[in-house]
Each structure stands twice: as structure tokens, then as C-alpha cells.
Amino acid sequence: MMLHTINKSPFERNALKSCLEHVTEGAAVLLIEDGVYGAMKGTHFTSQVEKAMAKVHVYALRQDIEARGIQDKILDGVGLVDYGGFVDLVAEHSPVIAWL
Amino acid sequence: MMLHTINKSPFERNALKSCLEHVTEGAAVLLIEDGVYGAMKGTHFTSQVEKAMAKVHVYALRQDIEARGIQDKILDGVGLVDYGGFVDLVAEHSPVIAWL
Amino acid sequence: MKFAVLVNEGPYTHQASDTAYHFTKAALGKGHDIVRVFFYHDGVYNATRLATPPRDDRDVVKRWSTLAQQYRLDLVVCVAAAERRGIVDLDEAKRHGLDDDNVAPGFRISGLGQLIEASIKADRVVVFGD
Amino acid sequence: MKFAVLVNEGPYTHQASDTAYHFTKAALGKGHDIVRVFFYHDGVYNATRLATPPRDDRDVVKRWSTLAQQYRLDLVVCVAAAERRGIVDLDEAKRHGLDDDNVAPGFRISGLGQLIEASIKADRVVVFGD
């Protein structure tokens, strides 16, 4: 099963939107760097992520969430991982695609 | 009157969209680099540019259009300028804002 | 008219540096005055003399140096951005105990105040970036 | 498991280089094997030894060099991307008649084939970029 990484804000770029149009059932999506803004609740993008969560597993990097001060605003059901958890996700999935 | 420059594709980033929400009547908008894709006809973004053209003057850099092979697909009413024309637009407008 | 130019990105990766060059050259050709070209962020990479691009491609660094010589342009590289990114002149190299410098002819390294000063002196400021 | 890491952006400007470092370090800490870290595009700027970041900030270049020494990591800088951007080792400096080199300890300059080879050898390839 694939792992998709996204490191861009869904408001600035089309990376997360495009990624979610190209995921297969059961895949994992990991939000890192500015991509973690895609894991917030109550935004104009939230409903698209919630809809995707019926089909794929969504994770976000805890260190990037804390750096941006949004630790209390993360959508329920988003799995939090640290760098070690990122490594585990890569080990458990193949192939890995970065939506740059 | 202001000059707005945009150097990003309207499909990849929100720069042109955000710019068009912040123009005042009679301002000039200059599309350069990957921004010139915003001057094409028949795209999903075209109607937004056409609507803006009722309010602002839209220009695009000829050298960037040719580099991208879209010289036959430019929207009617978009003014084509070369680097010298870019300089003239800057001289004729103030302030200049780059939507990076 | 007096222009100041701000370049926020390095050569080759982003077209911003190319566009800034063509804009600056066209402005000079039309008789305008370029108060200063200020290189900030990755823009400081425009100032390395160690670049050797392929022969069939433009030489971005040399192009700036040549324009500077031809028009006595003031090309200023932000010192804080340059230190982070390894762009150093002889003074900087000495100060930091480095064995080499790498800044190209025509560029000088100075502070951010030079950007503010240029924006005060100029009639127009034009920004090129990502 | 065997990982290959591709770094497409330079230090400080984009977080990609930071994330690649933290990922690589975490993978090594978990006992995985890093076949190679390949620096492409602006990623080659991670390899300059002339950077002197402020004391209250991380030293991205030194961090890579230290990790390379500690784990015998293979840090490879793409030669074509490096030539355009002024990252040179002693051999490259000689070949191009340059007066200085600037590559940091632990990095070596080689061809794009090293990226393909690493992606064949590795079980996973992870890309960090803009």
C-alpha cells in the first residue's frame, strides 16, 4: 500500500488536493512541514480531508504541528507521528510518493 | 495606480486568485514567468481573468509566453509587453507589488 | 526614473533571477537609474564566482558581474543571508576564520539597511522571487 | 530495511533539508540502512563548508557532516547541479581552473547515475523538496 507525503499548505498550493484525487483505498497520507495545516479542523479545506479519511489513513508529523502552534486544532482521527513514526510509515508502505 | 506582478501558475498557487481579490479599479496586472498561463483562453481559470478584465488592465510578458509555446492561445484583450514594456509599466504605476 | 531591484531567489532554480536581470538591463537601456540591486534569501547565490554552468547555457553570475561593470551597478548581497548560505568575501572569510572566499566581481556584501536605504532613495522598488 | 534519500532543496530557505536530516537520523537510530543521501537541484547547497550560521541557530551543513562521520553515510552531490551553483571539490576546481573549492567534509561530488543506482539498491526512496 502507498504512502503519500505532502509538505505544502492546502491554501497556497494544489498538492494536497491533487494527492487526494490520486489515492487508492487504504493508502496512507502523511502531512509534514507546512502540509500539517491540512490537518486542522474548522478550515475551508477540512471537509475535503474528512471525506478522504473514509478512504485513506491520514497522519501528521507532531513536531511540525507544534512548531506551528496548532496542536489544539487537529482533526479527530488524524494519526500523530514523530520522525521515528515517519520512518515506520515508510518501512510499512511502498511505494512512497512526495507531492512536491 | 498600482501595478501587480504575478509569476506563478494559477493552477499551482493561489497568487493570481489572491491578487484579483485585492485590485482596485483601473490597476494594472502583469503576468510574468509561469504567471503567463493565467492569460490563456479556454482554461478553468479563464473566466476569472475575463471577469477581472472589466475592472483592471491585464498584461503578459511576450518572452515568457513564447518560451511556453502558448502564443496562439492568449485571451483577447491581454496586452503583450516585452522587458522594455515591463519597465514602462513600472515607471507609469505606483506602488508595485509582487504576489510571491 | 530611479529603480531599486530586490532579488529573492538564486540562479537557475527559479526564473526570478533571470527576469530581474532582463528587467534591470532593459531599464538601464531606457536610461533609467538603478539605485541598487539587493540580493536577499537564496538570492545571495547569484554572487558566487565558483559556478561553471554548461557552455550551451547562460552564465547568470557572470551576466550580473558584466552588467555591474558596464553600468557601475551597485550589487549588494545581504550579509546575514550570505553567512548562512556560504557566500563570503575576503573580509568575511577572515572574520570567520574560513580558508576561502567565493564572491564574484562586482558584488559587495553588506547589511539589510542597504535594502531599506535603496527603497527610500528609489522612485520604484521591484521585487523578484518565488 | 534499506532507504535512499533524495534532497532537492538547500539549507534554511526550505524546511525540506531539515526534515530529510531528521528522517535520516531517525531511520539510522532505528537500525535501518541508508544506502545514500543524494543532493540534487538546490540541494547541493547543503554541501558548502563556507556557511557560518548564527550561533543560536542550527548548522545544517555541519549536522550532515557529523552524521556522515558517525554512520559512514554516503552523501553524494550531483555534479551537474553543483557546477551550475558553485559547489566544487578540489578535483572540480582544478578541472575548471577555479582558485578555490568549498565542499564540506563528508560530501562527495558525483553523477546522476548515483541516484539511479541508489534507487535500485534501496527498498524505499524518500524524496524531500519544495
Place this chain on the structure above:
Amino acid sequence: MYVNRKAPHGTIYAFESLEVVLIGAAFNQDVSAVFLDDGVYQLVKNQDTRGIETKNFSRTYRALADYDVDKIYLERGSLEARGLTEADLLVPVQILSAQELAQRMAEQDVILSF
């Protein structure tokens, strides 16, 4: 006027833009700082960069008042689209509509964006 449209940490622009704002203020310029689009994320409270091992420059926004930078504008629509409110912000700001902001921009001598 300094226009900030980018998120912090993912790129260095927010950090280096703040440096310019402070230098501009030291030159006694009439400085105003605008945060719109992802730029509003720069002002979010509780940023803790220890995990990514970078400088937590978000505290410096609180120092803007000390440098007499009191014209801090933030766009309402950008804030709302991101599920944020004024209570989430590090510093007091003046909230403007897109049209009000457009008007302020048009009145400037110089606009720097990064």
C-alpha cells in the same frame, strides 16, 4: 508596507521578512505589516519549534510594538478560511476586509513582499 503571504517554518521567508520589518522601523520609516493568505499563520500563538530544532522567532512579533510598528493589518477572509480567530493570535492586529486592504496597499510608496 511589508506583505506577508507565506506560512512560517516551511520556508525562511517569514523569518527574514520580520528582520526587514525591524530594520525598516529602525530607519524611522512609517512601517506597516500586512498578513494575508498563509501569512496569517505567522501570528498564531503557542508555536514551539523545539521539535524541528529551528529558532522560534514567533516571539519577536511581540517586540514589534517596542519598535513602534503598530500598523499590523490582517485580512479577515484569510483568518476565517483557516478556522482561526483573533484569540488565536500573538499580537493585537487591525482586521481589514479584502477591499479595505486593497485600498491601504494602493496608498503606499513602497511594497516589499517575500
Place this chain on the structure above:
Amino acid sequence: MYVNRKAPHGTIYAFESLEVVLIGAAFNQDVSAVFLDDGVYQLVKNQDTRGIETKNFSRTYRALADYDVDKIYLERGSLEARGLTEADLLVPVQILSAQELAQRMAEQDVILSF
């Protein structure tokens, strides 16, 4: 598989990605190249870079067939959104839907993106 999502000329990624595709083919790897989102602009005909004084690498896409790179995939939706058709492209491509492309991606060993 090489995934191209960026427009040419504004950034160097398209050019340097093409270098990797050619090197990959020289290693006798089973190479496929995907163009989606702004990546479809890379294949547009009639690119003339003399005005911006950069290399016109678009001709090199025509050489892909000589290197036995014949799996060139392009996404239908990306093309249509940009007002382009197959007649606008430099080389013959296989047009896929988003779901077909997703399936091809999932079958790969390695995906490189720039």
C-alpha cells in the same frame, strides 16, 4: 516512475527531471514518466526560449522514444483544465484518468518527484 507536476521554465525542476529520466533509461530501468497538473505544460509544442535566453530543452522530450522510454502517461483532467488537447503536445502520450493513474502509481517500486 518519474512524476512531473511543475511547469517548465519558471523553475528548473522540469529540466533536471528530464535529465534523470534519460539517465534512468540508460541504466535499463523500466522507466515511465507521468505528467499531471502543471507538468502537462512541459509537453506543449512551439516552445521558443530565445526571448528568455535559456535552453530550449522541450525538444529533448522527442528523444525519449530513442531511449526506449515509451511509457509516457498524461492525465486527462489536467490537460482539460488547462484548455489543452493531445494535438498541442510534442510527443504521443497515453492519456489516463485520475483513477487509472492512481492505479499505475500504486504498482511502482520507486516514484521520484521533483
